[in-house]
Amino acid sequence: MRYFLLGFVLLCVLVVSVAGFRGSTSRKPPIxxxxxxxxxxxxxxxxxxxxxxxxxxxxxxxxGTVARGSHFEGTPFNTGLIPGTTNGVDVIPVPVTRQMMQRGQERFQISCLPCHGALGDGNGITKKYGMAVVANLHDARIVKLPDGEIFNVITYGRGLMGAYGSNVTVEDRWAIIAYVRALQRSRLASVNDVPAEMQSMFKK
Ligand code: HEC
Known part of the structure; x- marks a missing residue:
């Protein structure tokens, strides 16, 4: 009986404390x-x-604070686009220097080589692990892509290729593009690229 009374009192306290003051307001902060x-x-x-x-x-x-969305959007350097359009710029919008080219080589070898291969021909290590359709960057179609288009591919990915915009800075994207162009050029050189006095060596 004693336990029943004790239990009953506790139950009453519980019910009143949970349900009793519902809806009433108080000026005091809650516990x-x-x-x-x-x-x-x-x-x-x-x-x-x-x-x-x-x-x-x-x-x-x-x-020097730059507002989000003000400076960043709109310059070809940052977007790879011709302002006001969705078309990629034809050529890298900054002068290509030897230093940039070296940086591009290094960055290409870090970010792109595993799939596209050191030569850019699509024979990277990932092919051995089943990624069968890596683009060959020497494809005539890809050679003809505007530089801004490749910038877009690196930034947002394309088809089966993921986006690398968060891994590769804007500067490095252009540097990589410069290096990709050098790789492409290495297979497209003609005899006329050789100094005149040496051309006879190739003309036999
Ligand atoms: C994880 C593998 C992988 C990496 C890393 C990678 N790519 Fe790709 N890339 C692909 C694949 C796969 C395709 C073919 C996509 C398709 O056609 O569906 C492709 C396609 C491309 C294309 C052709 C796009 C087109 O219009 O067809 C370019 C250009 C390219 N990659 C450049 C790069 C550059 C530059 C890097 C380094 C920043 C890079 N890729 C890193 C897998 C990769």
Missing amino acids: EVFPDMDRQLKLRPQTDASFFEDGRSSRLHVP
């Missing part, structure tokens, strides 16, 4: 068992903030 991160130090806009010397909570931009 917080786990306050989590409900209250934390922060700056409210347009208020005093003794944290800063000038007392303003709203801060000016750090010099």
